[in-house]
Structures are given as structure tokens and as C-alpha cells.
Amino acid sequence: MSNEVAVFDAKYPENWVVMQNKITQAFREMSIDEKRIIILASPLVRLSKATEQTPIEVTASQFADLSEIDTHSAYKQLKAASKKLMKRTFVYEDKDGDDTEVQWVIRSKYANGYVSMYFTDEVIHLLKVFDSLNPYTKYLKEDILSLRLTYSIDLYHLAKKYQGMGGFTMSLDDYRKELGTPKSYTRINNLKDNAVDAPIKEINENTDINLSYENIKRGRQVVGFKFTVKNKPKPKQVLDSKRDSYTADMFTIDGLNDKQLGRIVRNPAFMAEYNHLVTPTSSAGQSQQGWDFEMVKRLKEDASQFGKRPIRDYLDY
Known part of the structure; x- marks a missing residue:
């Protein structure tokens, strides 16, 4: 190098x-x-x-x-x-x-x-x-x-690496080596409990993907894992009987917390569509933090000025 x-x-x-x-x-x-x-x-x-x-x-x-x-x-x-x-x-x-x-x-x-x-x-x-x-x-x-467990970050990175292929397969030895697990994880129960099942549960609860696996066996012995990676389905939007009321709700920030608003204003589509609202010399045009602070503030003050698409659409990227 x-x-x-x-x-x-x-x-x-x-x-x-x-x-x-x-x-x-x-x-x-x-x-x-x-x-x-x-x-x-x-x-x-x-x-x-x-x-x-x-x-x-x-x-x-x-x-x-x-x-x-x-x-x-x-x-x-x-x-x-x-x-x-x-x-x-x-x-x-x-x-x-x-x-x-x-x-x-x-x-x-x-x-x-x-x-x-x-x-x-x-x-x-x-x-x-x-x-x-x-x-x-x-x-x-x-x-x-959002991941807290020791091996969740490593497994999430692996899953994202192979997401386009729908999943990946690894022998037990390669999996232990990839995650750098301790010698005690040569026991399959220890490995599964701490470096497979618990991280998968956390990944599925907190990230943008669903991860599952099945054992690969030689006879009765487990010799590897086959992981399946899927995008999380987007929540279905249930239309209200009053279409106009539903549409209006989609252009408000009612029910959205600060973390969700931050995610919205950092969406590349949002940034591209509303970049014209700030001048290069303003704090919003100087740094990501400045942009986040200014745009979240504007959303809270008057979300109606951001009408190019439903506000919640920016959460789905």
C-alpha cells in the first residue's frame, strides 16, 4: 500500500x-x-x-x-x-x-x-x-x-456487504475468524447464543434489514451457516376515508420525534430539493450540523413550506 x-x-x-x-x-x-x-x-x-x-x-x-x-x-x-x-x-x-x-x-x-x-x-x-x-x-x-452488542456491528457489515446477493454462506471456522470470537466459542451453543442469535435479534429490531439463518450440516454435525438478508418492508400506508385529511397529514410533522426529523433533513433527496432555501453564508450552508439545526427548526415552525413530497417519504431511504 x-x-x-x-x-x-x-x-x-x-x-x-x-x-x-x-x-x-x-x-x-x-x-x-x-x-x-x-x-x-x-x-x-x-x-x-x-x-x-x-x-x-x-x-x-x-x-x-x-x-x-x-x-x-x-x-x-x-x-x-x-x-x-x-x-x-x-x-x-x-x-x-x-x-x-x-x-x-x-x-x-x-x-x-x-x-x-x-x-x-x-x-x-x-x-x-x-x-x-x-x-x-x-x-x-x-x-x-443503534447496535449495542459486541458482534452486531460485524454481522451487520457482513449482511450489508452481501445484501445485493440475498445472503451469504460461511463455515463455522470462517465465521469465527471473521468476527474474531474467543476460544470458548468453539462450542456451537456459545457461538450461536452470543455471536449469531443475539446479534440477529438486535439487527432485525433496529436496522433497515431482516436477517435470518439456517444450519449447514454434514450428517448431524453443524459445519456452517447460511444467512439470508432481506430489505425491511416499508410500512403500508392505510388511507383514511377522507383522502384530503390523509394527504394533509402527510405534509405535517405531527407524531415525529427529533431523531426522525434529523433523519428527514439529512436525506439526500431532502437536501437536494430544499438546498435553495439557504444561502452559502448561512450556518445551514456551512456544515452538516448547521444544516440539521436550521432545517429541523424550520420544519417545527412551518412544515407547509416543505411540500414537494410527503414529509414521511424522506424516512424511507
Whole structure:
């Protein structure tokens, strides 16, 4: 891998996580908080001209909001996880076919309310170069950060990677290796309970997909799993007897919470259709956070100005 980082691809907005598929192998044995840091850092690296000299800042408030914990706890967890990342390494095969070991983070700074990290060029490459030679997987940040269990993030990434194919098959040994499970998971019951059944339940309850599996057997012995990945069906809209009343309701924000409103204003279609409402010099035109704050505020004040399509349609992307 060259030290020169290729030109970044900024076509995916900030609310998307995009990573090379190789990164899941580097995730092995990481704590869930370490994985969350990489997930939060992903769009920050992708949408910038980051190098090894560029600080990537993850704030406690971001970590708290997306992980649904209080800010004080978030900073403690964020700092502890970043310290672990300083000691983490992973191995890749270079252009000569030789194994090369590299650190995730070469320097960290702990300030009031945020952690600033400097990633190695190899990590930056994994987070911003996506092409036929570097296959990748993408998903919404809020979906993956809703997951709490140790192996849910890894299994979700695998499921999204193979979603277009309808699923994937893995031997038990390959599955254990992919997730970096401990030796105690050589027992099939331990593996299923902690690294298959529980993560699948959490993924199905909190994300955009439904995941199921069946055993692959050789005789009576389980030797692998066959996973099936399906898109969640969109909820059917039940028409009211009074069509006009129903249509009017679709252009209001009644019943929508702040998290749903944030998801709506971050929808790429919403951003494209209402970008003309802000000037380049306004706070909404300067950053994603500024856009989110301003647009949610406008929705709450007068949702009728956003009439190009039913408001709830923007939740389905």
C-alpha cells in the first residue's frame, strides 16, 4: 500500500458510513466503543483531504447522541476507547505480497469534550478510497450506531456487504475468524447464543434489514451457516376515508420525534430539493450540523413550506 492516499470520493453525504470491506478484518477483537469511533470518523475522513497530519475530532456529544448515552459517560468511554486504539495494529499484504503491520492511530489528544486522533495513511486509505480494486460497503450511520452488542456491528457489515446477493454462506471456522470470537466459542451453543442469535435479534429490531439463518450440516454435525438478508418492508400506508385529511397529514410533522426529523433533513433527496432555501453564508450552508439545526427548526415552525413530497417519504431511504 502506497503512502500516497488516492483522491477521496465525496459523493456520499455525512450521514453515510462507507468503508472498504477489508476494514472488518481489521476490526477483529475491537471493543464496540472502538468500532464506534471508527464509524464516526469514517465520514470525517472521507469528506476531507485528511493525511497523517490531519486531526480527526470525535466529540463526546456526537458519541453520546448516536450511542444514546449521557455526555459525561460518553467522554469517558470515548477517551478509554481511543487509548486502546493507540495500541491496536492490523496486518495487510503490500504490493510485494509481504505482510505489513501498521497502527490504527499514531497520535491522540484528549481535550475538553472531544478526542482528536491522527490516523495512519493506511487507515485513511481504507476510509476514503472506493473502486473496483477496493470494494466497499455503505450504510446509514444511525442504523449501525443503534447496535449495542459486541458482534452486531460485524454481522451487520457482513449482511450489508452481501445484501445485493440475498445472503451469504460461511463455515463455522470462517465465521469465527471473521468476527474474531474467543476460544470458548468453539462450542456451537456459545457461538450461536452470543455471536449469531443475539446479534440477529438486535439487527432485525433496529436496522433497515431482516436477517435470518439456517444450519449447514454434514450428517448431524453443524459445519456452517447460511444467512439470508432481506430489505425491511416499508410500512403500508392505510388511507383514511377522507383522502384530503390523509394527504394533509402527510405534509405535517405531527407524531415525529427529533431523531426522525434529523433523519428527514439529512436525506439526500431532502437536501437536494430544499438546498435553495439557504444561502452559502448561512450556518445551514456551512456544515452538516448547521444544516440539521436550521432545517429541523424550520420544519417545527412551518412544515407547509416543505411540500414537494410527503414529509414521511424522506424516512424511507
